[in-house]
Amino acid sequence: MIAAMGANEGAAGWLKDRLSALVGRPPVYPGRWIxxxxxxxxxxxxxxxxxxxxxxxxxxxxIRIGDSFEVVLRNDAAGSAENVVVHGIGHGAQSEGVPTAEALPAFADYVANAPCVGFHTDFDRAVIERAFAEVGASAPAAPWLxxxxxxxxxxxxxxxxxGRSLDDWLTWFAIETTSRHSAAGDALATAELLLRLRVLAAAQGSRGFPALARLARQNRWLGGS
Amino acid sequence: MTPTYRPAPTVLAGLTAALRPHAPFSAMADEDLDRLVSASRLSYYAPGDIILAPETHRPEHCYVIKQGSVRGERPGGAGPATALWELSAGEMFPLGALLGERGVTSIYRAAQDTFCLVLPTAEFDVLIERSPQFRDSCTRRLAYLLDVLRANVQAEYVSGITSRHGMATPLHALVRGAPVTVAPETALADALATMESRRIGSLPVVDPDGRPLGIFTRQDVIGRIVLPQRNLGTGIGEVMSSPVIALATDATAADAALMMAQSGIRHVVLTDADGRVRGVVSERDLFQLHRLSVRELSSALGRAKDLPTLVQCAADIRALSYALVAQGVGSRSLTRMISSLNDRLTERILDLYAKDFDLSRLRLCWLGLGSEGRSEQTIATDQDNGIIFAVDDAATPEAAVRERLLPFARAVNDALDRCGYPLCKGGVMAMNPKWCLSLPEWQAAFARWIDRGDPESLLASSIFFDFRRLWGDKDLAGALRDDIARRAKANPRFLKQLAENACRNRPPLSWRGEIVESEDASGAEGMDLKLYGSMPITDGARIFALATGITATNTQERLRDGGTNKGVAKSDLVNWADAFDYLQMLRLRTQHRRVAHELPPSANPNLVPVASLSDLDRRVLKEALRQVRKLQQRLQLDYP
Structure with a gap:
C-alpha cells in the first residue's frame, strides 16, 4: 500500500511533465489504439x-510502453473502505491527486480520438463520460471496443x-501480469489480452478495429453478456 | 513520429520489477532500466511465429523475453528437431548479432505463447554507452559471453556446413572422376565384374554417344539375376531399369534428395548439357556427413588394417571436429573426444607397425608429449613423442636396444606424418635417438632439467613434463611420473623459474584494455593466441600440479586439482578454465576458417588478426586475456 502511494505521488508529478509535453502534440502514428x-x-x-x-x-x-497514461483524480468524496483496500488509493492519495479539471483534458489530449479498448467498456465509458460532464467538458468521441x-x-x-471477468481470461490465456489492481496495471494486462485476441481474430479473418467492433456487436446481439 | 518516452509510472514499475530478477538487469541503475523499458514495445508472438530470421544486415531490435520461450533453429530445418538452443524469461537476444553488427544466422522462433520487450537497436546502443552494468553484462561476464558465443559459433558452423556439404551443393561437386558406364550388350558377368573391381554400387548403361539408356544397381542383383537364374551371358540391357531418372550436373543436392524420396531410388544419374552421363550420385554421397560419429570413427579405427585406411580415418577425425563444433559441442568435450580418437589412431598405427619389426623381449612405452600428452590436441599440430624402454638384461648396452627401436620409431613417425600430424621440426620424436631412452636415461634427463633450470630446461618442461603413455608398458611411464613428482616438489627454485617463465609473455593489453597486435616474423599482423593466451595458462596449471604432487597432465585437471591444493579461489579456477576453453576454441576456429576459406597455411597458425574477429569475440578475448594476467599475478605472488 505504501509503495502504491509512492507511485501515485510520482504520478502527480509525472502528469505535470506529461501535460507540458503534450500541449498541441498528441502522439500520432498509424494503428494507434488506446x-x-x-x-x-x-x-x-x-x-x-x-x-x-x-x-x-x-x-x-x-504495446508502446512509452506511450501510456495514468492519473489519480482529486476527489472530495472518498471511496468505500473496501475499494481503498483493492486499489490502494487511500484518502491521502486522492487529496493529493490531480484536480479533475486538469486531469480530464490531459486524458482527452492523450487519447486524441484514437479508438478505445477496454474490458466491460460500458462501465468505464459511462464513468468517464459522467466525469467529463461534471466539469462541463465532452469526453473523447472515439469509438469503443x-x-x-x-x-x-x-x-x-x-x-x-x-470466462466472465478479466481475471478469468488472463488466467485462461496464462498471461503473467504485473501491478494489477491499479488502473494503469490493469490497462496493461487488458492490452496483453488484446494482443492475444487480435491473433485469434485474425486467424478467423477479422482484422482491424472495425472488424473487431463488428465481432463484439454481433456477440451482443446474439445474447452474449 | 517522435517517440515520447513518458510511460505511466505504474506500468513502468511493473515491467522493471519483472526484469529485475534476471542477470543483466539486476545490476542496472534504475534510470537505465527505466529507459530500456520505456523505449520498448511489448509484443506477443504465438507459438511457431518467427521473430527473427537470417539476414545480412544488423537486426533492428533487441528482444527481452518477458514471458514464454524462444528457440534457435538452423536455417533450412524446421521443428524442434533442429533446435540449437532455447531462451527463456529474462534472456536477451540476439546479442551476438547486435554486438557484432551483423545479421543473425539462425531462426528465432517462439516456442510458447511469448511476450517480448522489443527495444530499437538505436536504444540498445545508447544503453551500451550509458550503462556500464548493461555493457559489462552484455560484453564481459565470461560465462555469459561464452554461452552467447557458443550459439553464434554453432550457427556460423552450421551455415558453413549447409553451404559446404549441404543441400545447396551442386551435384557436380559430389562426383569423383570420370563416370564408369557400359553398353547395353555388355554381358552381365562383365558388368558385375566391373562393379566389383571399381567398388561401385551402380552402373549407368549408355548408347554410343554416352546418353543414358538405363541403370543397374547392386540392389537389383538378387531380384533380377540371382532369383530368376539369369544366364550371366545375358546383355545388361535386358535387366537394367529404364528409363533413367537423371538430373543436370548443376542441380543441387536438395533436388537429388527430393527426387530420391519421390521415386524411391538410391541413385541419380547426372547428365551434362548434351545429355551425356557425367556420373552418378548415391544416397550415401548425399549423407556422407552423417557417417561421421565418434562411435563409428572409433570402431573404424579399430578395424583399420592398413595405412591408407588410417589416413582416411585421420581426415574423418578432422571433419568430425568441424561437425562437432557445428553441433554445439563445447571445447572441453570436443577436446576429450578428438583426443581419444587421436589416441586410438596412434595406438592402431603402433599395433600395425609393431608386427613388422622384431620387438621381441623388449619392454617399451610410447609417450605422447606436449599437447598430445595433455590430451589437448584438437588441432593437428606437429607430433611430439618419445619412447621409454627397459633394459632388463644388464649385459645389453642401452645403445644396442636403441638401434633396434629406431627403425620402428621412424616408421611410426612417418605414418603419423602421412595421417596429417607433421614431423616435429624440433626433432622431438621417438625416431630421434635423443628421445628414445631407457628409464634411467629419462630420469637423468629430467633430473638435469629440474636442477639446472636454464632456458633450455624451461623449454623442455613445456614439452616433456606433460608426457602421457599412449601405448606399451604402463609401469615404465608410471615410474618416471612418480620420480618427477617427487623431484619437482622438492625443488622450489625450479618451480620459481617455471613461474617466471610463465609470466614472461604478458597478454598484450593496452592500459585501456585494448588488444595490441604485433607483427610476426613473416610480417603478418595479429595476436598470438598460444603464446599470450593458452600457453601461460598451461604453464600455470603445470606449476600448480608439480608444486602439489598432482600427476595429471591435462590443463583442466591440473587447474582443478593442483589449483585447489594451492588454495586458489574456486571462482578464479573456473574463470581460468573458461578462459582456457575459449582460447583453445578460438585457435580451432581460426584454423577451421583457414581451411574453409581455403587460405594458404600461415607461418603461425596461432596468429589471429584481431580485426577479423567479431566485436563479441574481441570482447571475450579481452576478458580471457585479463584472466591470463590474473593467473600470472597469482604466480608472481606465489613465487616472489
Missing part, C-alpha cells in the same frame, strides 16, 4: 466517483465455462 481502465469508488457508474484512469497505447506491432464481447465471440466455449 486500452483504458478506470478505478472507481463503487460499482454504480451513475453514482460512484472516478478515482483514477490508466491507459496504454497499442499499435500493430505491440469491449474485449469481454470479443473474447466471448472468439471463444464461446470458454465463455460458457466461466
Amino acid at each position: 486500452v483504458v481502465d478506470t478505478e472507481t469508488s463503487g460499482l454504480d457508474p451513475a453514482r460512484d466517483a472516478l478515482l483514477s484512469i490508466g491507459a496504454v497505447a497499442v499499435d500493430d506491432a505491440g 469491449d474485449l469481454a464481447q470479443v473474447a466471448a465471440a472468439l471463444l464461446p466455449e470458454q465463455h460458457h465455462h466461466g
Whole structure:
C-alpha cells in the first residue's frame, strides 16, 4: 500500500511533465489504439466517483510502453473502505491527486480520438463520460471496443465455462501480469489480452478495429453478456 | 513520429520489477532500466511465429523475453528437431548479432505463447554507452559471453556446413572422376565384374554417344539375376531399369534428395548439357556427413588394417571436429573426444607397425608429449613423442636396444606424418635417438632439467613434463611420473623459474584494455593466441600440479586439482578454465576458417588478426586475456 502511494505521488508529478509535453502534440502514428481502465469508488457508474484512469497505447506491432497514461483524480468524496483496500488509493492519495479539471483534458489530449479498448467498456465509458460532464467538458468521441464481447465471440466455449471477468481470461490465456489492481496495471494486462485476441481474430479473418467492433456487436446481439 | 518516452509510472514499475530478477538487469541503475523499458514495445508472438530470421544486415531490435520461450533453429530445418538452443524469461537476444553488427544466422522462433520487450537497436546502443552494468553484462561476464558465443559459433558452423556439404551443393561437386558406364550388350558377368573391381554400387548403361539408356544397381542383383537364374551371358540391357531418372550436373543436392524420396531410388544419374552421363550420385554421397560419429570413427579405427585406411580415418577425425563444433559441442568435450580418437589412431598405427619389426623381449612405452600428452590436441599440430624402454638384461648396452627401436620409431613417425600430424621440426620424436631412452636415461634427463633450470630446461618442461603413455608398458611411464613428482616438489627454485617463465609473455593489453597486435616474423599482423593466451595458462596449471604432487597432465585437471591444493579461489579456477576453453576454441576456429576459406597455411597458425574477429569475440578475448594476467599475478605472488 505504501509503495502504491509512492507511485501515485510520482504520478502527480509525472502528469505535470506529461501535460507540458503534450500541449498541441498528441502522439500520432498509424494503428494507434488506446486500452483504458478506470478505478472507481463503487460499482454504480451513475453514482460512484472516478478515482483514477490508466491507459496504454497499442499499435500493430505491440504495446508502446512509452506511450501510456495514468492519473489519480482529486476527489472530495472518498471511496468505500473496501475499494481503498483493492486499489490502494487511500484518502491521502486522492487529496493529493490531480484536480479533475486538469486531469480530464490531459486524458482527452492523450487519447486524441484514437479508438478505445477496454474490458466491460460500458462501465468505464459511462464513468468517464459522467466525469467529463461534471466539469462541463465532452469526453473523447472515439469509438469503443469491449474485449469481454470479443473474447466471448472468439471463444464461446470458454465463455460458457466461466470466462466472465478479466481475471478469468488472463488466467485462461496464462498471461503473467504485473501491478494489477491499479488502473494503469490493469490497462496493461487488458492490452496483453488484446494482443492475444487480435491473433485469434485474425486467424478467423477479422482484422482491424472495425472488424473487431463488428465481432463484439454481433456477440451482443446474439445474447452474449 | 517522435517517440515520447513518458510511460505511466505504474506500468513502468511493473515491467522493471519483472526484469529485475534476471542477470543483466539486476545490476542496472534504475534510470537505465527505466529507459530500456520505456523505449520498448511489448509484443506477443504465438507459438511457431518467427521473430527473427537470417539476414545480412544488423537486426533492428533487441528482444527481452518477458514471458514464454524462444528457440534457435538452423536455417533450412524446421521443428524442434533442429533446435540449437532455447531462451527463456529474462534472456536477451540476439546479442551476438547486435554486438557484432551483423545479421543473425539462425531462426528465432517462439516456442510458447511469448511476450517480448522489443527495444530499437538505436536504444540498445545508447544503453551500451550509458550503462556500464548493461555493457559489462552484455560484453564481459565470461560465462555469459561464452554461452552467447557458443550459439553464434554453432550457427556460423552450421551455415558453413549447409553451404559446404549441404543441400545447396551442386551435384557436380559430389562426383569423383570420370563416370564408369557400359553398353547395353555388355554381358552381365562383365558388368558385375566391373562393379566389383571399381567398388561401385551402380552402373549407368549408355548408347554410343554416352546418353543414358538405363541403370543397374547392386540392389537389383538378387531380384533380377540371382532369383530368376539369369544366364550371366545375358546383355545388361535386358535387366537394367529404364528409363533413367537423371538430373543436370548443376542441380543441387536438395533436388537429388527430393527426387530420391519421390521415386524411391538410391541413385541419380547426372547428365551434362548434351545429355551425356557425367556420373552418378548415391544416397550415401548425399549423407556422407552423417557417417561421421565418434562411435563409428572409433570402431573404424579399430578395424583399420592398413595405412591408407588410417589416413582416411585421420581426415574423418578432422571433419568430425568441424561437425562437432557445428553441433554445439563445447571445447572441453570436443577436446576429450578428438583426443581419444587421436589416441586410438596412434595406438592402431603402433599395433600395425609393431608386427613388422622384431620387438621381441623388449619392454617399451610410447609417450605422447606436449599437447598430445595433455590430451589437448584438437588441432593437428606437429607430433611430439618419445619412447621409454627397459633394459632388463644388464649385459645389453642401452645403445644396442636403441638401434633396434629406431627403425620402428621412424616408421611410426612417418605414418603419423602421412595421417596429417607433421614431423616435429624440433626433432622431438621417438625416431630421434635423443628421445628414445631407457628409464634411467629419462630420469637423468629430467633430473638435469629440474636442477639446472636454464632456458633450455624451461623449454623442455613445456614439452616433456606433460608426457602421457599412449601405448606399451604402463609401469615404465608410471615410474618416471612418480620420480618427477617427487623431484619437482622438492625443488622450489625450479618451480620459481617455471613461474617466471610463465609470466614472461604478458597478454598484450593496452592500459585501456585494448588488444595490441604485433607483427610476426613473416610480417603478418595479429595476436598470438598460444603464446599470450593458452600457453601461460598451461604453464600455470603445470606449476600448480608439480608444486602439489598432482600427476595429471591435462590443463583442466591440473587447474582443478593442483589449483585447489594451492588454495586458489574456486571462482578464479573456473574463470581460468573458461578462459582456457575459449582460447583453445578460438585457435580451432581460426584454423577451421583457414581451411574453409581455403587460405594458404600461415607461418603461425596461432596468429589471429584481431580485426577479423567479431566485436563479441574481441570482447571475450579481452576478458580471457585479463584472466591470463590474473593467473600470472597469482604466480608472481606465489613465487616472489
